[in-house]
Amino acid sequence: MWAIRRSSSSLKKQGFISRSSRISCMMNKVTGRYSEGNSEGISNEISDQYLSFRGFCKTAHGSSKLFLGWQKNFFSLVGTKSSSEIDSNLDDEFSELMGPTVTKGMLDKNVEAELCKDDVDGEDVEMPHDKLELSDSESDARQGESLREKVPMELLKAITAAPVLSLDRVMDEWIEKGNDLTRTEITFIRIYLRRRHMYKRALQLFEWLELKRQLIFTDKDYASHVDLIAKVHGIHKAETYVERVPNSFRSEVVYLSLLANCAYKGYMKKSEEIFNKMRNLGFPLTSSVCSHLFLLYNKKDKKKIVDVLLLMKKENVKPTDIIYQILIDAKGQSNDIAGMEQIIETMKAEGMEPKMYTKSIIAKHYIFGGLVGKAENVLKQMEGEIEENHMVCRHLIALYANLKKVDDVRRIWQLCEPNARIIDCMTAIEAFGKLHKIEEAEAVFDKMSKEGKHLTSKHYYPLLCIYASHKMLAKGKDLVKRMSESGCPIxxxxxxxxxxxxxxxxxxxxxxxxxxxxxxxxxxxxxFTSYVAVMEEYAKRGDVHDTEKIFYKMRQAGYVCRIHQFQCLIQAYINAKAPCYGIADRMKADNVFPNRVLENMLLQSDPFKKTLLTC
Structure with missing residues (x-):
């Protein structure tokens, strides 16, 4: 099983960015992990013992002793016209386009629809991170289906229709009428709300249950409450609530809920702190914990995946299909197709066949790796699952669009169209837009708008993006006006x-x-992407003043400074041929450390760099 390790190649061959010794030193000072020579020791050790990747373990600061004493140090401690000069006629135009904006009073009714990541037309939504969430497991889904007939639809409709701030009144009235509220009903309602990402409503329900003592809470109930607080109010509030949970119920599942949210949001240091706390409390290492860490490091720092793999080997934790899925995706992202295929073979040898979502990931990496034949073989396998799983269609439509196969996109859409759900329509709109078939994208949108129960801005967004990418300004403005006239919040x-x-x-x-x-x-x-899009345009023009303005506005809006923002800023100075004083100190103050690209840009923009004339 652990032979996957032998299939992979080094980080350098995979095209990862290798930092210079100076940058490595800077990083080590921040993380508290100092290099003491090369990493061949750990690489060789893992190659003989563990399901791992040479690319993940050959780092600038590895140590084969890292996990022998995890209790102490398991993880790292880790000149252009400005906008103010625009003609005032845009004010009227903007006001007209804005229509019914989302104000504080409308927030209760509309913000969940505006921020919802998936469809809300009653379908089951599949998201990669959902599979790792505590309360949205496959067992919960099956349990929800089995409970559907036992729950009074009157209560469910009242909860979903009421404004969030009026939910307490709805529940009070239900009890005052002499109705009982059983755990079965609460479980089904919780699953229903969460699967539709109606987190604020679900949190309000849990707060009412706890306040009115309508439910005897177990550790799983507290864990669900922690999860909802983290999603609605943030990690800090969730941590505060955990401290209020009675000690007898402060079990592993409560901390796992907190870890899951930190990992999904990409809070690496906080995730590591929670993990260490779980270990110090004596909780065993489980595949669920490892799954969340893999998800985190796949997004933030792939080199640390080997650390988790080492600990799994030490604790004898077997990989699950979700872990295999994340590892396959990580290998594909690093362009190591041979390593990805070896993981697939090992997964099959362990009796785990890749599921539909895993197959779509495999096909995606084949496509972007230029292996069209292999991608088509995977897609043909997926097509055989259409009758059993309706969701296969939307993945096939997107993947065939990436292959630029117009006829196949049309063919799959024709199979899907009679029973198409809103999310299927959105996928088809994006696919036809990518293939420059604007009229077909518009036809799908018309079908969706006629059959959809209630369209929100996220349903208009794909077509609006198509108009933007094709420079169809008039049509884009007309679409926004159509949104406004339909009463859709902007x-x-x-x-x-x-x-x-x-x-x-x-x-x-x-x-x-x-x-x-x-x-x-x-x-x-x-x-965040709205700010970045404007900032990039100003940087291309060499407009230092407005690039700096957007940089400041992003900070003012609460967005954390990242490498890309500094790249845009430095590029503006380079294009303007202006000196860029103190930029390195600004980066250091924001805990941003340069990669190779940014380091070259810093050298290019250095006002004190030596030239042939100064030497």
């Missing part, structure tokens, strides 16, 4: 589409104005 997704629409049309100043107005219209801040 929020961050719509602003993002409008901003991209104006940028593609070459009117970055108007995009900037929309961004600034949107930041003050509502308590929902514009998307």
């Amino acid at each position: 929020g961050p997704l719509t602003w993002d589409g409008l901003i991209r629409l104006y940028i593609k049309a070459g009117e970055v100043e108007k995009a900037d104005t929309i961004l600034q107005k949107a930041a003050h219209v509502t308590c929902l801040k514009p998307k």
Whole structure:
């Protein structure tokens, strides 16, 4: 089983960025892990013992002794026209397009629909991170189906229809009428709300249950409550609640809920702190814990995957299909197709056949690796599952669009169309847009708008992005007006589409104005990508003043500074041929450390660098 390790190649062959010794030293000072020579020791050790990757373990700061004493140190401690000069006629135009914006009063009814990541038309939604969430497991899904007939639909409809702040009144009235509220009903309602990402409503329900003592809480109930608090109010509030949980119920599952949310949000240091606390409390290492760590490190620091693999070997924890799925994706992202295939073979040897979502990941990496034949073979296998699993269609449509196969996209859509759900329509719209079939994308949107129960801005967004990418400004504005006339709240997704629409049309100043107005219209801040899109355009122009302005506005909006923001900023100075004083100190103050690309840009923009004339 552990032979997967032998299939992989080194990080350098996979194209990972190798930092210079100076940068490694900077990183080591931050993480508290100092290099004491090369990492061949750990690499050789793992190659003989563990299901691992040479690419993950050959780092600049590895040590084969790292996990022998995990209790103490298991993880690291870790000149252009500005927007203010735009003609005032844009104000009227913007006001017209904005329509019914999401205000504080509307937040209760509309924010869940605006922020929902998936469809809410009653279907079962599959998201990669959902599989790792405590309360959204496959067993919960099956349990929800078995409980459906035992729950009064009147109560469920009242809960989903009521504004969030009125949920207490709905529940009080239900009890006052003499109705009972059983654990069976509560379980089904919890599953129903969570699977539709109606987290604020579910949290309000749990708070009412705890306040009114309508449910005798178990450790799993407390864990669900922690999960909902983390999703709605953030990790800090969830941690505070954990301290209030009675000691007898503060079990592993409660901390696992907290770890799951930290890992999904990418909070590496906090995730490691929670993991260490779980270990110090004596909780055993489980595949669920490892799954969340793999998910975290696959996004944040792939080199640390080997650390988790080593500990799994030491604790004799067997990989699950979810762990295999994450490892396959990690190998594909690092362009190691041979290593990915070896993992697949080992997975099959362990009696685990790749599921539909895993097959879609495999096909995706084959496509982007240029292995079209292998990708088509996987897609043919997936097509054989259409009758058993309706969700296969949406994956096939997206993958065939990546292969630029118009006929196959049409063929799968024709199979899917009679029973198409809203999320299927959105996938088809994106696919046809990618293939430049605008009329077909519009036809699918018309079908969705006629049959959909209630469209939100996220349902308009794919078509708005298509108009933006094809520089169809007039159609984009008409679509936003159509949203306004239908009573759909205009929020961050719509602003993002409008901003991209104006940028593609070459009117970055108007995009900037929309961004600034949107930041003050509502308590929902514009998307991170909206700021970045405007910032990139200013950087291309060499407009230092406005690039710095957007950089400041992002910080003001609460977005953490990242490498890409500094890349845009430095690029603006380079394009303007202006000196970039103190940028290294600014990066250091924000705990941003340069990769190879950024380091080269720093050298290029250094006002004190030596030239042939100064030497």
